[in-house]
Amino acid sequence: GVVLGIESSCDETAAALVGHDRTIIAQAIASQDDAHAPYGGVVPEIAARAHAERLAPMIESVLREGGMELAALDAVAATAGPGLIGGVMVGLVTAKALAMAADIPLMAINHLEGHALSPRLAEPALEFPYALLLVSGGHCQILRVEGVGRYRRFATTIDDALGEAFDKTAKILGLGFPGGPAVERLAREGDAAAVPLPRPLVGSGEPHFSFAGLKSAVLRAHETGRHADADIAASFQQAAIDCVVDRLRIALDTMEPVSALVVAGGVAANAAMRSALEALANARGLAFSAPPPRLCTDNAAMIAWAGQERLAIGVTGDPLDIAARPRWPLDPAAEPVRGAGV
Numbered sequence: 001g002v003v004l005g006i007e008s009s010c011d012e013t014a015a016a017l018v019g020h021d022r023t024i025i026a027q028a029i030a031s032q033d034d035a036h037a038p039y040g041g042v043v044p045e046i047a048a049r050a051h052a053e054r055l056a057p058m059i060e061s062v063l064r065e066g067g068m069e070l071a072a073l074d075a076v077a078a079t080a081g082p083g084l085i086g087g088v089m090v091g092l093v094t095a096k097a098l099a100m101a102a103d104i105p106l107m108a109i110n111h112l113e114g115h116a117l118s119p120r121l122a123e124p125a126l127e128f129p130y131a132l133l134l135v136s137g138g139h140c141q142i143l144r145v146e147g148v149g150r151y152r153r154f155a156t157t158i159d160d161a162l163g164e165a166f167d168k169t170a171k172i173l174g175l176g177f178p179g180g181p182a183v184e185r186l187a188r189e190g191d192a193a194a195v196p197l198p199r200p201l202v203g204s205g206e207p208h209f210s211f212a213g214l215k216s217a218v219l220r221a222h223e224t225g226r227h228a229d230a231d232i233a234a235s236f237q238q239a240a241i242d243c244v245v246d247r248l249r250i251a252l253d254t255m256e257p258v259s260a261l262v263v264a265g266g267v268a269a270n271a272a273m274r275s276a277l278e279a280l281a282n283a284r285g286l287a288f289s290a291p292p293p294r295l296c297t298d299n300a301a302m303i304a305w306a307g308q309e310r311l312a313i314g315v316t317g318d319p320l321d322i323a324a325r326p327r328w329p330l331d332p333a334a335e336p337v338r339g340a341g342v
């Protein structure tokens, strides 16, 4: 069977058809980068309006491209949170209307579950349980993924998410928004040892993250005027990678055994990050898995796939009056950490 996925939780409007055999039958994605660039970040009202304008025609074109009738789908899956609530509501309400009109199940998907399961869309051999580094624009967590809907959080950030740190570094260096890809490109031309930068929390016994101090150090290094931008970008990226590898070591020591180390979320598109994590996995005798970059950043194929995964464990759908959620932790039992978000 085929599931239609809808994503609208941030500034990507996306729709995709994904088969239970992992085929991505059709997909479309529209980024709003140009609309938000003048503001240096995502403006919620602009995002919600853009989703509302683009989503319906996009879904029509994806169905046409895939040669599918709505009623022939196994389910329609939409991000129901966490994210910018206006955008989430646009996608969820659209999915409810389609589910009702075609009399097919609705799947209200946790966006983070979409990221968390995306590696299994790309790699059929990846089995539970696996250790997951989830690094995106709004989240920075280490989880033990034990099954569909079964996530245990071992670490989170006490201040900024890693994608946010990339975006702020890009802003300091005048590279525009979104910053991750631009910082990565510039870092290739720089010396990662040129600028001394802190590695916050490295060596601490709990595997949590902190990136606010690193960002401030980047700002100070830039203000001295003594360093080339490429050296700052490369040194920042290396400091971030060193933090992630150290924190993962602690988390892997703490959690029950896993067979694989997996990375997902927008920052997982970063090639230097991927190779550092692959080296860590090799050193630990773990398999390593990372989705192709286009499945790392926000997309609808991962939302459709999360719908397929839930169907496969026997979930028959969610009620049509289910609410959109601005916050929705993957591990509801995880304790808050010193003022951090979920």
Ligand code: ATP
Pocket (backbone or CB within 6 Å): 009, 010, 082, 083, 111, 115, 135, 136, 137, 138, 139, 162, 163, 164, 166, 167, 178, 179, 180, 181, 184, 265, 266, 267, 268, 269, 270, 271, 296, 297, 298
């Ligand atoms: P969340 O998933 O937490 O709700 P989000 O959906 O905005 O947040 P994603 O689309 O998953 O986040 O990821 C976007 C983030 O990934 C941005 O912060 C962006 O800068 C970062 N990013 C994207 N590509 C790269 C890259 N090549 N290197 C580093 N960071 C990157």
Ligand code: MG
Pocket (backbone or CB within 6 Å): 010, 011, 012, 178, 298
């Ligand atoms: Mg985006």
Ligand code: FE
Pocket (backbone or CB within 6 Å): 111, 115, 136, 137, 265, 266, 297, 298
């Ligand atoms: Fe995301």
